[in-house]
Amino acid sequence: MSFFKPQGAAKPTQKLTADPALQPWVEKYRPKTIDDVAAQEYTVAVLQKTLTSTNLPHMLFYGPPGTGKTSTILALARQLFGPDNFRNRVLELNASDERGIAIVREKVKNFARQTPRAQVVGSDGKTYPCPPYKIIILDEADSMTQDAQGALRRIMETYARITRFCLVCNYVTRIIEPLASRCSKFRFTPLDTTSSAARLEYITRAEGINVDQAVIDALIKTSSGDLRRAITYLQSASRLSASSNPPLPITSRDIQEIAGVVPDDVLNSFASVLGIAVDDAMDVDDIAKRANGSFDPIRKKVKEIIREGYSASQILSQLHDLVVSHPTLNARQKSRCALVFAEADKALCDGADEELWTLEVGLRVNKAIS
Amino acid sequence: MSLWVDQYRPRSLDELHYHKELTERLRSLAASGDFPHMLFYGPSGAGKKTRIGCTLKQLFGPGVEKLKIDQRVFLSPSKRKLEINVVQSNYHIEITPSEAGNYDRVVIQEILKEIAQTQQVDLSAKQRFKVVVLNEADSLTRDAQAALRRTMEKYMSNMRIILCANSTSRLIAPIKSRCLLMRVAAPNETEMHEVLKYVAKSVRIDLPPEAAHKIVEDSNGNMRKAILVLEALKMQSPDLTGPLSIAKPDWETYCHKVADLIVQEQSPARVMEVRAKFYELLSHCIPPTVILKTVAERITERVDESLKAEVMHWAAFYEVRMRMGNKKIFHLEAWVVKVMSLYKQFFYEMDISSFD
Numbered sequence: 001m002s003f004f005k006p007q008g009a010a011k012p013t014q015k016l017t018a019d020p021a022l023q024p025w026v027e028k029y030r031p032k033t034i035d036d037v038a039a040q041e042y043t044v045a046v047l048q049k050t051l052t053s054t055n056l057p058h059m060l061f062y063g064p065p066g067t068g069k070t071s072t073i074l075a076l077a078r079q080l081f082g083p084d085n086f087r088n089r090v091l092e093l094n095a096s097d098e099r100g101i102a103i104v105r106e107k108v109k110n111f112a113r114q115t116p117r118a119q120v121v122g123s124d125g126k127t128y129p130c131p132p133y134k135i136i137i138l139d140e141a142d143s144m145t146q147d148a149q150g151a152l153r154r155i156m157e158t159y160a161r162i163t164r165f166c167l168v169c170n171y172v173t174r175i176i177e178p179l180a181s182r183c184s185k186f187r188f189t190p191l192d193t194t195s196s197a198a199r200l201e202y203i204t205r206a207e208g209i210n211v212d213q214a215v216i217d218a219l220i221k222t223s224s225g226d227l228r229r230a231i232t233y234l235q236s237a238s239r240l241s242a243s244s245n246p247p248l249p250i251t252s253r254d255i256q257e258i259a260g261v262v263p264d265d266v267l268n269s270f271a272s273v274l275g276i277a278v279d280d281a282m283d284v285d286d287i288a289k290r291a292n293g294s295f296d297p298i299r300k301k302v303k304e305i306i307r308e309g310y311s312a313s314q315i316l317s318q319l320h321d322l323v324v325s326h327p328t329l330n331a332r333q334k335s336r337c338a339l340v341f342a343e344a345d346k347a348l349c350d351g352a353d354e355e356l357w358t359l360e361v362g363l364r365v366n367k368a369i370s
Numbered sequence: 371m372s373l374w375v376d377q378y379r380p381r382s383l384d385e386l387h388y389h390k391e392l393t394e395r396l397r398s399l400a401a402s403g404d405f406p407h408m409l410f411y412g413p414s415g416a417g418k419k420t421r422i423g424c425t426l427k428q429l430f431g432p433g434v435e436k437l438k439i440d441q442r443v444f445l446s447p448s449k450r451k452l453e454i455n456v457v458q459s460n461y462h463i464e465i466t467p468s469e470a471g472n473y474d475r476v477v478i479q480e481i482l483k484e485i486a487q488t489q490q491v492d493l494s495a496k497q498r499f500k501v502v503v504l505n506e507a508d509s510l511t512r513d514a515q516a517a518l519r520r521t522m523e524k525y526m527s528n529m530r531i532i533l534c535a536n537s538t539s540r541l542i543a544p545i546k547s548r549c550l551l552m553r554v555a556a557p558n559e560t561e562m563h564e565v566l567k568y569v570a571k572s573v574r575i576d577l578p579p580e581a582a583h584k585i586v587e588d589s590n591g592n593m594r595k596a597i598l599v600l601e602a603l604k605m606q607s608p609d610l611t612g613p614l615s616i617a618k619p620d621w622e623t624y625c626h627k628v629a630d631l632i633v634q635e636q637s638p639a640r641v642m643e644v645r646a647k648f649y650e651l652l653s654h655c656i657p658p659t660v661i662l663k664t665v666a667e668r669i670t671e672r673v674d675e676s677l678k679a680e681v682m683h684w685a686a687f688y689e690v691r692m693r694m695g696n697k698k699i700f701h702l703e704a705w706v707v708k709v710m711s712l713y714k715q716f717f718y719e720m721d722i723s724s725f726d
């Protein structure tokens with residue numbers, strides 16, 4: 001017999017509701033109302049209006065990860081229905097749920113059958129608009145098959161009177177046109193530096209942790225507009241620092257390590273073996289080795305890097321940044337490198353061997369700049 | 371009797387030898403009551419699995435070592451049966467989703483839902499969550515990775531996921547951003563020596579420095595390999611003195627032979643010969659990427675400097691194609707033909723230029 005007893009068989013579930021102290025911060029600091037959503041001013045302004053008019057179109061939220069899509073729709077739904085009605089008015093389906101056509105149809109049918117009754121004053125004493133429809137959130141909708149999306153179209157029509165759909169995805173182009181055209185589209189953009197910094201500082205204050213500007217900068221730089229990542233890194237760093245004895249201050253180096261960033265000295269030494277001049281003077285050793293061919297030293301370096309466990313895609317992206325902003329390489333050299341980087345990125349996405357492709361990048365960059 | 375690698379594998383964080391700083395991090399995370407999802411990555415034999423095991427023990431105590439191994443059957447959408455080995459204790463469950471090939475999503479979904487919807491029945495458990503260890507996480511299909519995303523957020527209150535992978539390149543960003551990354555580098559030479567010494571002491575044998583040196587040099591940062599070789603050498607020559615020869619695995623010798631064939635002669639007949647050898651290797655389940663890399667490396671040792679980069683370039687080129695394509699042999703063979711023609715051309719041009 002499995003030790004996994006079905007829920008509720010052993011004891012009341014109550015005991016397990018997450019202790020806020022142990023909650024992941026991305027959940028803890030998920031915007032509670034749409035006003036809490038940082039940046040995304042346009043979206044917030046439009047949705048704000050729907051709160052008063054109680055009329056909601058079908059919606060399509062799209063944009064890169066960690067920009068507030070899921071949070072926004074959840075917050076909106078909560079503001080519309082209040083805590084009591086949230087459960088029976090909102091259905092959230094995501095890529096981890098089985099979403100074959102039949103299943104989606106069945107779930108939506110069941111869910112939509114119970115006609116919503118308005119019960120405006122919540123148990124918390126507040127009044128909620130509680131409009132007479134239900135919201136069905138299809139998160140990560142771009143991973144639904146075309147067929148499922150097609151079927152969804154029919155479902156949307158059939159239940160149009162009592163349901164509103166909100167599709168959430170990263171790539172709007174993966175949503176079939178007939179579906180997309182039925183929705184009001186909202187684009188979520190990567191968070192700008194100021195908004196990210198403000199949100200991160202808000203969290204550090206609320207958690208009572210001390211970080212300096214360098215750490216905030218490192219968080220923003222390593223997460224490139226993805227607030228979920230920034231918050232997760234921050235929490236990891238704070239866990240690590242708080243659990244050491246005595247607690248250590250968080251450094252920007254901690255953030256880099258947590259984010260899997262390759263340290264500058266490792267990257268620079270790779271670059272210098274490839275013949276790219278980097279700040280700290282090239283060591284004589286490398287130059288001597290290059291005299292009898294660059295192949296062996298490059299291969300040796302690549303093997304070293306792979307042994308250290310750094311990921312090829314991370315090296316690639318950092319090497320790219322280094323080359324593109326390099327002060328002395330000329331445009332022609334940079335362009336030739338760009339070709340290599342593009343090919344390597346594709347190859348790595350297709351699951352190519354890391355060592356072969358790190359070597360390939362090394363050799364070709366070396367050739368491109370010599 | 372178990373192998374030394376298993377017998378002397380560290381079972382708790384205290385017993386881990388190298389990467390002390392990483393060990394301390396794991397210890398404090400386990401104690402903090404605020405344990406995150408984690409992704410351990412690094413080369414093979416660097417000790418990822420061992421570290422995960424030790425961390426689990428730190429989290430849950432010795433009970434986590436009472437393992438039950440089952441074979442479970444899952445059904446693919448087309449009702450095909452998928453058999454997966456499941457290792458579990460009262461506190462965790464470990465699976466290798468890639469055993470299900472393209473249907474890994476089904477397995478992940480079922481296992482995670484099952485865990486997420488259940489709760490720790492053991493009241494004395496030290497943690498209120500259970501841990502799901504997913505091996506070979508870098509071979510998870512996109513589909514399976516997508517299925518993990520929201521689940522990782524949603525069921526945080528009673529489940530943690532530990533992913534184990536060689537590299538993070540193949541994992542989609544949303545997964546990486548939900549995990550605490552733990553890079554496990556291969557041990558350096560000094561560290562490897564230390565571990566070998568420890569094993570030698572535990573089994574009460576004398577390990578001469580030359581032998582240790584040889585083993586370390588041969589194993590390229592792979593600690594598992596080093597300990598296996600130590601045990602094998604000990605069988606071969608009980609006092610580990612005198613000239614030791616570390617036997618290369620058969621497939622490696624065979625790959626080297628293939629490389630030599632390519633360098634010796636470039637002709638259609640030779641291509642046929644090489645193909646037969648490739649079939650032989652493939653039929654012994656040597657992964658095609660390993661074959662390609664091993665043969666290519668050997669060739670670079672035997673050709674002119676100016677050809678080395680080209681040989682590796684085409685190896686990289688055909689390796690991706692091989693992954694995308696269906697018939698491994700086609701791409702291996704295409705690469706061989708390419709290398710042969712490069713080689714021929716190289717000598718041809720040399721001949722011409724000698725007339726100048």
Ligand SMILES: Nc1ncnc2c1ncn2[C@@H]1O[C@H](COP(=O)(O)OP(=O)(O)O)[C@@H](O)[C@H]1O
Binds near residue numbers: 231
């Ligand atoms: N615009 C934002 N304002 C405030 N917090 C945000 C914003 N975007 C993301 N976050 C934070 O990141 C986490 C993930 O956001 P989420 O809405 O799930 O992103 P996604 O766009 O991927 O659905 C949230 O829990 C929240 O803490």
Ligand SMILES: [Mg+2]
Binds near residue numbers: 069070071139140168
């Ligand atoms: Mg989301």
